[in-house]
Amino acid sequence: MKASLIIRTRNEERWISSCLKSVFAQDYKDFEVIIVDNQSTDSTLAKVAQFPIEKIVHCQNYIPGRSLNLGIAKAEGEFIVCLSGHCIPTNEKWLGNLLLDFDDPDVAGVYGRQEPLSFTSPADKRDLMLVFGPERRIQKKDSFFHNANSMIRKSVLDKIPFDDKVTNIEDRVWAQEILNQGYKIVYEPSASVYHYHGIHQDGNIQRCTNVVKIMENLAGNTYEKNHMTMLDDMNITAIIPIKGKSRSISGVPLLQYAINSARTAKYIDSVVVSSDNSQTVDAARKMGADMAFLREQALSKDYVGLEKVYKYTLLQLEKSGILPDIVVFLEITYPFRDEGLIDNMIDRLVYKGLDTILPARIENNAIWLEEEGEMKRIDEGFVPRQYKRPVYLTYKGLCCVTRPEFIRSEEVFGENIGVYKVDNPYSCLEIRNERNLDHPDMLLKKIREGWRKRPGSLTLNPDMHVSNG
Secondary structure, three states: OOOEEEEEOOOOOOOHHHHHHHOOOOOOOOOOEEEEOOOOOHHHHHHOOOOOOEEEEEOOOHHHHHHHHHHHHHOOOOEEEEOOOOOOEOOOOOOHHHHHHOOOOOEEEEEEEEEEEOOOOOHHHHHHHHHHOOOEEEOOOOOOOOEEEEHHHHHHHHHHHOOOOOOOOHHHHHHHHHHOOOOOEEEEEEEEEEOOHHHHHHHHHHHHHHHHHHHHHHHOOOOOOHHHEEEEEEEOEEEEEEOOOOOOOEEHHHHHHHHHHHHOOOOOOOOOEEEOOOOHHHHHHHOOEEEEEOOOOOHHHHOOOOHHHHHHHHHHHHHOOOOOOEEEOOOOOOOOOOOHHHHHHHHHHHHHHEEEEEEEEEOOOOOOOEEEEEEEEEEOOOHHHOOOEEEEEEEEOOEEEEOHHHHOOOOOOOOOOEEEOOOOHHHHHOOOOOHHHHHHHHHHHHHHHHEEEOOEEEEEOOOOOOOOO
C-alpha cells in the first residue's frame, strides 16, 4: 500500500462527512484510512461508519504526537498522511499532489496549502493567506511544518517519530529534528485543503479586517463561495412535527403546505414527519414525506415542549442510519412561507458558520414586559425609529435551521445565533386554532389574484396590500 491516511478526530460531526467524502473521491486510490478518535461524544464515529474504514484507534489522554504515533503504528503504507478531521481536500488531485515531491530521496515530508472558508475570522484568514501562499518552497533550514495537511515517509518516522510528550507544535519539533539530520521539507500549494480556523490567535480585529480586504483584492479571491462545497456534501433533513390530524385551509391540509415547502427547497435531502396519529402518518407519506413515523403519545402532553419531540425524532433518525449535518424544523401552523426562505436560511447558516438561524421581523413599536403585575418597557423608549437599535421578533415555527448537537441536549439553539430578516408580513401569519382558520380563508378570498400559487404553497405578490381588519 502506498499511503496511510491518519485522521485525528474529536467531536468533528460538523466536518467529518465532508472530509471523508473528499478523501474517497481522490483520483489516487492506493491508500487506507485510519481514524484516531479522541473520545468523541457526538455522532463523529457514527458518520465515520458510513465509509469503508476498517481501522479506528481510540485515544485517551490526548497529546498530539502520541495520537499520531498510535495511528502510525497501525499503518501499512509507505507514506503517512496526517489530516485533521475538520480539513476538507479542495479537489480530487490533493492526495496525488502530496506525492509529487517524493521523487527526491532527501525529501522527508511535504505539507500542503490551507485555505480559509467564508466564515473564517479575519485574523485567521490573514494568517492562512500569509503562511500558505501559492508558491512552492523547498525548506532546508526553515522548520515550519503543519500536520493538519501533510505527508511523511514512514521510513523516516520509524527512525524519528513524533515527540509524544510535547503538548503543542509537535510537527515543528519533528521538522527541526529531520532538518538537523540533513533531510528537506517541501511546501506543496497544489495539495490544498479548506481549514476553517487559523494557526494563530486573533489580534486586533479591525486591523485584521483591513489587511484581509487588501490581501483578498490582491489575490483576486475573496473565498465567498467555498461554503458551497460543504453544502453539497451535507445531509440536510427537514423535520415537521404534528399533533393529531391536520386542519385545512382552502381545501389544502396545513401539513401539505409544510411538506411542499420542504420538498421544493433545493438543499433539503429528506423530509420527515413526526406525529402521534397513525392516520396522519399515512397521510404524510401520501403527501410526499420521505419518512413519517408514529412517536410516543407521552410526547403530546400539553406540558411537554417541542424540544423533547425534536430530540426523540432526531434519535429515531440516527438509529435508522440517517445522520443529519443540519436539521430544519417546520411547524404546520405557518402555511405562507416565501419561496426561497428555507434555502436562503440554510445558505446563511453555512456561510456564516452559525450554530442556529431563525427568521425574524424587526419591531420598532414599544415593547413591554410584565413583571410582578407591573408593565415595564424594554425597548429604548421614544427614540426616532431610524436611531433605535433593532429588536428582532423571531418565528421558530416558520423555519428553524440548527445543528444536531443542540437538539440532543434539548437546547435546540446554539450560542452563535443568526437571524434572517423576513420582509413579507404574511409569512409570519400563524394558524393555531379553529378561529384562526376563518381568517386565512377570508384573506385568500380577498387577495386570491395577488398570489402566485403552486399546489400546497403560496407566494405573495409584494405589490398587494391587505389591511388587518
